[in-house]
Structure formats: structure tokens, C-alpha cells
Amino acid sequence: MPPVGYAVDWTAIVLAFGVGVAALGAMLAVAKLLAPRRPSAAKAIPYESGIVPTPLNWTQFNIRYYVFAILFLIFDVEAVFLFPWALIFLETASYVFYAMMLFIAVLLFGVAYAWRKGVLEWR
Amino acid sequence: MRVDFSLLLPEMLLAGLGFLVLIVDLVLPQERPERRNKAVAAVAVAGMAAVAAMALATAPDRTESVYGGLLFIDAYALLFKTLFLGVGIAVVLMSVEYVGRVIRHPGEFYGLIVFAVLGANLMASAGELLTAYIALELLSFCLFVLVGLTRGDRRSAEASTKYILLGAISSAVLLYGISLLYGTMGTTVFREMGPGLAINFSPTVIVGFAMLLAGIGFKLALVPFHLWAPDVYEGAPTPITALVAVLSKAATFALLLRFLAEVSTGRFDQWQLALAVLAAATMTVGTLTALVQRNIKRLLAYSSIAQVGFVMVGVVAMTEAGANAVLLHLVGYAFTNLAAFAVVVTVEAKTRKEEIADYAGLSTASPLMAMVLTAAMFSLAGLPIFAGFITKFYLFTAAADAGYLWLAALAITNSVISLYYYLRVVREMYISEPEVEPERIRLSPSSAGALWVLLAGTIAVGVYPGPLAAAVDAATDALRAYAGGA
Numbered sequence: 001m002p003p004v005g006y007a008v009d010w011t012a013i014v015l016a017f018g019v020g021v022a023a024l025g026a027m028l029a030v031a032k033l034l035a036p037r038r039p040s041a042a043k044a045i046p047y048e049s050g051i052v053p054t055p056l057n058w059t060q061f062n063i064r065y066y067v068f069a070i071l072f073l074i075f076d077v078e079a080v081f082l083f084p085w086a087l088i089f090l091e092t093a094s095y096v097f098y099a100m101m102l103f104i105a106v107l108l109f110g111v112a113y114a115w116r117k118g119v120l121e122w123r
Numbered sequence: 124m125r126v127d128f129s130l131l132l133p134e135m136l137l138a139g140l141g142f143l144v145l146i147v148d149l150v151l152p153q154e155r156p157e158r159r160n161k162a163v164a165a166v167a168v169a170g171m172a173a174v175a176a177m178a179l180a181t182a183p184d185r186t187e188s189v190y191g192g193l194l195f196i197d198a199y200a201l202l203f204k205t206l207f208l209g210v211g212i213a214v215v216l217m218s219v220e221y222v223g224r225v226i227r228h229p230g231e232f233y234g235l236i237v238f239a240v241l242g243a244n245l246m247a248s249a250g251e252l253l254t255a256y257i258a259l260e261l262l263s264f265c266l267f268v269l270v271g272l273t274r275g276d277r278r279s280a281e282a283s284t285k286y287i288l289l290g291a292i293s294s295a296v297l298l299y300g301i302s303l304l305y306g307t308m309g310t311t312v313f314r315e316m317g318p319g320l321a322i323n324f325s326p327t328v329i330v331g332f333a334m335l336l337a338g339i340g341f342k343l344a345l346v347p348f349h350l351w352a353p354d355v356y357e358g359a360p361t362p363i364t365a366l367v368a369v370l371s372k373a374a375t376f377a378l379l380l381r382f383l384a385e386v387s388t389g390r391f392d393q394w395q396l397a398l399a400v401l402a403a404a405t406m407t408v409g410t411l412t413a414l415v416q417r418n419i420k421r422l423l424a425y426s427s428i429a430q431v432g433f434v435m436v437g438v439v440a441m442t443e444a445g446a447n448a449v450l451l452h453l454v455g456y457a458f459t460n461l462a463a464f465a466v467v468v469t470v471e472a473k474t475r476k477e478e479i480a481d482y483a484g485l486s487t488a489s490p491l492m493a494m495v496l497t498a499a500m501f502s503l504a505g506l507p508i509f510a511g512f513i514t515k516f517y518l519f520t521a522a523a524d525a526g527y528l529w530l531a532a533l534a535i536t537n538s539v540i541s542l543y544y545y546l547r548v549v550r551e552m553y554i555s556e557p558e559v560e561p562e563r564i565r566l567s568p569s570s571a572g573a574l575w576v577l578l579a580g581t582i583a584v585g586v587y588p589g590p591l592a593a594a595v596d597a598a599t600d601a602l603r604a605y606a607g608g609a
Contacts, residue, residue, distance in 0.1 A: 109142065116149050 067119050071111070078107055130189055130196045133178040133204065134244060140170040141237040148230025160229040164219045164569075167233040168212050171240065175208040186601050192312050194248045195381075197601035202450065202594055203247035203377045210370050210457055211240040216573040217465040218362035221472040226272055226360060239265035239366065243374035250385065252301045252311040252335075255378050256294075259342065262374060263290050266367055270359040282358025289341065289351045297338025303331030313385035314603065320386050324393075332394065336401075342375045343431050346404040356424035361471050364420055365464035368427045373453045376434060380446055384602035387441060399439045399530050406432025410537040413544050419467055419479050422544060423460070426503060429541060430456055436534050437518040440525035443605040448517035450595040451588065455502070455510030458580035463499035465577055466492045469570050479548055484557030489564040493552045495574045500545040502581050505538050510584035 046053050081103065089097050114120060128135075147166050151159045178201060186197035215233055222232050242262030249255035267290060271283025305311050307327045308319040320328065337348060344352040356364045409429030416422040434456075437449040469492060470485070471477055486493040502509035515538060523531040566574070584591060599605045 106142075109145075113145060113149060116153075 064122065067114070071114065074107060074110065078104070127187070127189065129181070130183065130187055131194070132181065133174050134241060134248075136177065137171075137174050137237065137241045137244065140167070140174065141234050141241065143170065144234040144237055145230050148234070156227060156229075157223055160223045161219060163229040163233050164215050164222070167215050167237055171208045171211050171215075171237065175205055178204050178208075188250060192314065193251045193254045194245070195250045195601075196248065197598075198594075199377075199381065199598040199601040200244075200248040202598040203373070204244045206373065206454055206457060207240050207243040207247070207370060210366070210373070210461065211236055213461045213465070213573055213577060214362050214366050214370075216569045217365070217461070217468050218360075219569050220567055221360065221362055221468050224472055228272065232269070232272060235265040235269050236366065239269070239370060243370050243377075246374040247377040247381070249378060250313050250381070252304070252313075252382075255382070256297065256301065259297075259375070259378070260294065262371060263294070263342070266363070266371060269363045269366065270355055272363070273360050276358075278358035279360065280358075282355045285351055286355045293338050293341035293348070296334050296341075300331045300334025300336075300338060303327050304335065307331070313382055317386040333397075336394075336397070339375060339379055340401065343372060343379075343435075344405075344428050345401050345431060345435070346408040346428070349405070349408070349428050352428060353421050353424040356427075357418060357420045361420065361464065361468045361477070364423070365461055365468070368423065368464070369457050369460050372427065372431060373457060376438070376449060376453060380438060380449060381602060383438065383441065384446065384599075384604040387604055395439055395441060398435060399527055402432050402435030402439055403530060403533055404432075405429070405435060406534060406537045410541050413541065416544070417478055417480070419477050419482070419548070422479065422548070423463060423467070426541070426545070427460065429537065430460075430503070432537070433515060433518055433534055436522045436527070436530055439527055439530060440521040441604075442521060442525050443599055444517070444524060445521035446599040446602065446605060447592070447595050448514065448521045450598060451584075451592060452514035452518055454591060454595075455514040455581070455584040458577055458584060459499050459502040459510055462495050462574065462577035462581055463503070465570065465574050466496040466499070469564075469566065469574075473564050479551055480555075482548060482551045483555040484561035485552040487563075488561035489566065491566065491571065491574060492564070495578045496552065497549050498578055498581055500548050502585065504542045504545040506542075508582065508585050510581050513585050513588055 082100070085096070085100050089100065144163055144167050148159060148163045151162055153159070182198075182201050183196060186195060188195050214236060218232070222229055226232050239262050242258050242260075242265065245258035246255060246262065249258055267283060267287045270286050271279055273279035301311060304316065307325060308316055310316055310319075320332070341348040341351075355367065359367065406429050409425050409427075409432055413422055413425035413429060416425060434449055434452055437445045437452065439445070440448075467477065470482070474481070482496075485496070498509060502511035505511040505515045507513075515534075519531040519534050522528075522534070
């Protein structure tokens with residue numbers, strides 16, 4: 001016998017999707033109807049954190065950015081592991097807590113290493 | 124489930140040592156790189172020696188396993204651990220001068236070597252596919268970075284990029300194979316896979332097993348998965364070439380041999396034939412391509428491909444004699460190849476030269492190095508009194524006894540052909556006239572010591588293999604297929 005709940009579960013997701021599309025469409029439509037419109041060249045530029053955007057995506061960029069990209073990635077991944085751990089570590093065995101402490105210590109060591117080696121200075 | 128952590132103490136200490144090496148590099152004054160380099164190397168060598176002594180002292184009398192069979196702590200793992208730690212020590216000793224002149228990042232260099240040795244040790248212990256995979260990746264990641272550590276050298280960067288890309292693809296193939304096997308058998312533990320592999324010949328199992336072999340074949344540089352090897356060997360910092368040639372090959376063989384020994388309880392003929400074809404292709408292509416090399420590192424790359432083919436001959440036999448011969452050959456090969464690389468590293472650190480023609484006149488520039496390299500070439504070619512002769516003899520005998528006479532004959536033919544290119548290096552050193560008067564090369568105590576020890580090992584394995592053979596016998600007895608054998 002196929003699982004009965006299958007179709008029911010999908011109904012909820014399809015409904016949520018429909019509501020989402022409808023809500024977004026409604027908001028855009030209301031903005032289009034009500035908002036004042038005074039276009040200018042500056043407003044048409046894509047937003048890149050306040051920097052003037054470069055014309056092509058093939059332009060060269062400074063290799064020194066890669067260190068920051070890697071450090072960012074490390075802490076991003078750390079956060080991915082920290083969130084589920086934060087939800088459950090009180091209820092699980094104590095070694096779960098210490099395992100995460102060890103993980104964080106290893107990452108902190110990496111930052112200390114990069115710092116001491118002068119990687120964080122922009123030369 | 125209780126886990127006896129004391130069994131894992133050597134591995135934990137080795138992980139600690141990796142961090143200790145990095146910390147020592149951090150806290151020492153950064154202004155005096157030469158002293159820092161020597162101090163960090165000393166910590167790495169002393170630490171690895173201490174871990175090896177501890178692993179030998181605390182080894183359990185019988186086979187123990189932790190985490191329900193994920194890792195085995197047995198005589199087999201112990202033999203390889205000792206070997207790998209020895210390889211790590213030898214590589215650090217031979218590279219002190221090289222690191223001071225070429226690399227200039229001692230902490231990263233030695234620390235990553237320690238972590239690579241840790242990965243290799245875990246590969247020798249692994250009794251389950253995913254554990255083996257993680258250990259393999261630990262080793263591979265360290266090697267990826269180490270290969271690219273000569274900053275500013277185009278060849279090094281190219282080698283590292285190629286190694287990472289192809290390594291990632293091979294890891295993907297390996298993982299896909301593991302997932303297919305797990306999908307059909309519901310387990311990744313070697314011992315539990317045996318019955319399934321023996322009776323189940325569905326396409327899924329065949330494809331899964333073939334992908335597993337391809338992934339492992341890449342790490343071993345088996346033909347046709349060998350194309351990365353020459354470029355990586357040539358571009359990598361030379362001590363790291365030695366590490367790739369010895370540590371990663373031996374560790375992958377440790378894993379492959381344990382896997383095959385644990386799963387092959389029933390019919391395995393089909394796979395044996397596949398392995399035999401791979402072995403035949405690998406040694407033939409390696410030998411024939413080595414004939415035309417001019418660069419000593421590329422020559423050693425193709426020579427190591429040929430040597431991997433010879434070791435596969437022993438793996439194909441799938442008998443205890445074959446397994447013994449494989450282990451014996453790996454130990455002898457480690458001594459021999461490290462001796463050869465120790466000379467190449469020192470010559471490069473002193474003269475920055477790595478063409479075979481540059482070795483003309485080495486016999487007057489440094490008689491010791493010329494002698495060691497000659498011994499290593501003789502041993503690789505398989506001439507008597509050196510390690511290579513006796514271990515190759517055991518390998519080919521094991522294959523012939525198991526019914527693979529054609530493979531043994533092909534191996535002997537290749538061995539004879541290989542004599543040509545190994546002896547060419549010797550001729551260059553002793554007979555060719557150098558273009559300029561060779562300058563006398565002075566060796567540092569650490570390089571000279573490493574050279575003498577490796578030379579002694581190369582000869583000792585060849586002349587008096589008794590104690591090593593006994594240790595090897597005990598090691599293979601720990602594997603299930605050969606337990607209680609002769």
C-alpha cells in the first residue's frame with residue numbers, strides 16, 4: 001500500500017509555494033502602482049556593498065583576497081556545525097560538548113596562526 | 124559502546140605532535156629562520172621517534188579493534204605504523220637543508236608531513252571503507268598542499284593544481300563505488316562485506332567494486348590512472364616527491380591488501396584477473412616510459428610506477444606468501460627509494476640541478492652520495508645483495524606459485540629492461556666526463572646520517588632479511604584470510 005500521507009504533505013508545500021508567489025506578486029504590483037518613480041543613472045547601478053561595480057566579471061582582482069575568502073569559509077562552516085550542536089548539546093553525553101570545544105580550539109588555533117604569520121595585514 | 128582510548132594513544136599523540144610542530148614554529152622568533160627551521164625539524168623527528176617507540180611498547184599482544192571494527196590495532200597495522208613513522212623521520216632529516224633554502228615555511232612543511240603520516244597510519248588500521256576514505260583524504264590533502272609549497276615556482280603550482288583536480292575526481296569515483304557497494308550489501312565493514320562480494324555478482328556490485336579499484340588505482344598511479352604522477356613528481360618540492368612515492372604508495376597498498384584479505388573468503392577469480400591485467404599494464408608502461416626520461420625526478424616517477432606494478436604482482440597472488448612478499452618489498456622499497464631521493468634532494472639543494480646529465484662527476488664531488496645512489500639504483504633494478512633482489516624474488520615466486528606464470532615472466536622481463544635506465548644513472552656518475560670540474564659537496568650531519576642509515580637498510584634487507592621476514596609473517600597472520608597459515 002502506498003503511503004497515504006504522501007499526497008497530503010505535498011499539498012501543504014504546493015499551497016505554501018502558491019501563497020508565496022501570490023504574496024510576492026501582490027507586493028510588487030502594489031509598489032508599482034503606488035511608488036513615485038524618478039529614475040537616475042546612479043540608481044540603476046547594481047548594488048555591490050557601496051563599491052562602484054566593475055564592468056566585466058573577467059577583470060583581475062587582488063590575490064590577497066583569497067586569504068579572507070578562506071578565513072570567511074572556515075567560520076562559515078564552523079557556524080553550520082555550531083547551530084545544530086547548540087540545539088542538542090544539553091541533552092546529549094558530555095563528550096559532545098567537549099568535542100565541539102576541541103573543534104573550536106582547532107579553528108581558533110588556525111586564526112592565531114594566520115595572525116602571527118602576518119596574513120591579516122594588508123601589505 | 125565503550126571505547127578503549129588507550130589503544131589509540133599513538134594516533135592521538137601524533138595528532139598532538141602535528142599541532143606542537145606548528146606551535147613551535149609560531150613561538151620561536153620569526154627573524155631567525157635558519158634556527159627556527161632546525162628547531163622545528165628536531166621537534167618533528169624526536170616526536171615521531173617517540174610515537175614509534177610508544178606504539179611498539181604499548182602494542183597489544185593480540186588483535187584489538189576499536190569502534191566496533193572500524194579500526195584494527197594489530198601486528199599488521201603496527202608494522203606499517205613503524206614503517207610510516209620511519210619514512211616521516213627520514214624525509215624530515217633529508218629536507219632540513221632544502222627547506223632552509225627553497226621553501227622557508229618550516230612549520231607548514233614539517234607539520235603537514237606529520238599529519239600525512241597520521242593519515243597513512245590510520246589507513247593501515249582501517250577496517251571499514253568510510254574510515255579508510257577519511258584517512259586517505261587526510262593523507263591526500265596534506266600532500267596536495269605540500270606539493271604546491273614552493274611558492275613562485277610555476278611547475279610546483281601546476282603540479283599541485285593537477286593533483287588536486289584529479290585527486291578530487293578520483294575521490295568522487297571512490298566514494299561512488301563505496302556507495303554502490305553499501306547500497307547492495309548494507310555494510311561498509313570489510314569483514315561483513317566478504318560473503319556478499321563472494322556470491323553477489325549483480326552489475327551494481329561489479330560497477331561498485333570496479334570504481335573502488337579505480338579510486339585506489341589513482342592513488343597508486345596504476346596504469347591507466349597514472350597520468351598525474353610524472354608531472355606531480357617533477358613539480359613537487361623534491362622531499363615531497365619522496366613522500367608521495369613512498370608514504371602514499373605504501374599506505375594505499377596497506378589499505379588494499381587488508382581490504383582484499385578481509386573480503387576474499389569465497390570466489391574471487393574474476394577480480395584476481397582484473398588485478399593481474401592492471402599489474403601487467405602498470406609495470407610495462409612504467410618501465411618502457413622510464414627508458415626515455417632525462418630528468419631524474421621523472422625517471423624516479425616512472426620507476427615508481429613500474430615498482431607499483433611489481434608489488435601488484437604479489438597482490439594478485441592473494442596467498443599468504445604473496446602478502447608477505449608485498450610487505451617485504453614495501454619495506455625494502457621504502458629504504459631504497461628514500462636513499463635515492465635523499466641524494467637527489469641534497470644535490471638539488473646544493474646545485475639546483477635535476478637532470479640526469481648533471482650527475483656527471485658526482486663520484487668526485489661526493490663519493491658518499493654517488494655510492495648511495497648506486498646502491499639504490501642497483502636495488503631498484505633488483506641486483507643481488509640489495510633489498511630489491513630478494514623482495515622481487517619473493518614477489519615473482521608468489522605469483523608463479525599461485526598460477527600466474529605469465530605475469531611472473533612478464534615481471535622478470537620488465538625487471539631486465541629496467542636495468543638499462545637504472546644503470547644509465549650510475550654510468551653518468553662514474554664514467555661520463557663532467558663539463559666543468561666538479562666542486563666538492565660538503566654534507567650536513569643530518570643528511571650524511573640519513574644517507575648512511577638508508578644505505579644500511581637497503582643492504583640489510585637484502586643480506587639478512589630474517590628478522591624483517593618474521594615481523595612480516597606476524598603482520599600477515601593478523602589478516603583474516605591468512606590467519607593461522609604457515
